Amino acid sequence: MSEAAITVEGLRKRYGDVRAVDGVSFTVGRGEFYGILGPNGAGKTTTLEITEGLRRPDEGEVRLLGRSPFPRDPALLRRMGVQLQASAFFERLTAREQIQTFASFYGVPAERADAMLERVGLTEKAGTRENKLSGGQAQRLSIACALVHDPELVFLDEPTTGLDPQARRNLWDLLRAINEEGRTVVLTTHYMDEAETLCDRVAVMDHGRVLRVGAPADLIAELGVRSLEDVFLQLTGREYRQ
Numbered sequence: 001m002s003e004a005a006i007t008v009e010g011l012r013k014r015y016g017d018v019r020a021v022d023g024v025s026f027t028v029g030r031g032e033f034y035g036i037l038g039p040n041g042a043g044k045t046t047t048l049e050i051t052e053g054l055r056r057p058d059e060g061e062v063r064l065l066g067r068s069p070f071p072r073d074p075a076l077l078r079r080m081g082v083q084l085q086a087s088a089f090f091e092r093l094t095a096r097e098q099i100q101t102f103a104s105f106y107g108v109p110a111e112r113a114d115a116m117l118e119r120v121g122l123t124e125k126a127g128t129r130e131n132k133l134s135g136g137q138a139q140r141l142s143i144a145c146a147l148v149h150d151p152e153l154v155f156l157d158e159p160t161t162g163l164d165p166q167a168r169r170n171l172w173d174l175l176r177a178i179n180e181e182g183r184t185v186v187l188t189t190h191y192m193d194e195a196e197t198l199c200d201r202v203a204v205m206d207h208g209r210v211l212r213v214g215a216p217a218d219l220i221a222e223l224g225v226r227s228l229e230d231v232f233l234q235l236t237g238r239e240y241r242q
């Protein structure tokens, strides 16, 4: 593996008495599709937000493409895309106005923004206001906004939560294609099937810690079980609840 895309070392973050992230370390290779998998409250979002440079850890260090994401580094921001939740859209703007606004932040031409809308299958919805998009359409728009400046690193927080099975599958195809173009992708998910289908490797998290890292098939084989759900059961002694 060439120089890692991401290295995370010894992250800790407390909220009062809650140890949201309790000594997390991992490395993501360039071009890898990496999953942070765990049940609600495991610390996935906090880990991701610290990795993105959106949140400051109490302890620990992050390097993205060899640079520190905190405090903000404009040169690095151009090379990374963060999928914001649909609730972070600008109010009352259409799909096209949203993505063109993001494009303008990076000096990206409007044609490229339109091409991204096409890429995620939203050309017909270009004139629709954000609050009139379906859940799947809003997720695709937020991914398009994160990709408009052609980043090398892409971060997605629970991108398919709340979608119906068909919309989830469509989004999986899109995420796979993004990765196959050579981008490094990191996503959090609490869906075992999503991690198993998409990720080259997953970090299984629980109670603020990484319990195990590996390719889904390797984890299943190492522990001599039948599924990632069984991996979780084996590692924690309790059933996985999505």
Ligand SMILES: Nc1ncnc2c1ncn2[C@@H]1O[C@H](COP(=O)(O)OP(=O)(O)OP(=O)(O)O)[C@@H](O)[C@H]1O
Pocket (backbone or CB within 6 Å): 015, 018, 019, 020, 021, 038, 039, 040, 041, 042, 043, 044, 045, 046, 047, 190
């Ligand atoms: N801003 C905050 N203030 C206080 N506690 C927080 C805050 N953010 C997260 N926590 C707590 O830290 C723990 C980890 O939360 P986090 O959102 O990182 O987990 P998660 O794995 O992403 O869960 P989910 O899948 O439910 O989003 C939880 O116990 C949560 O309640």
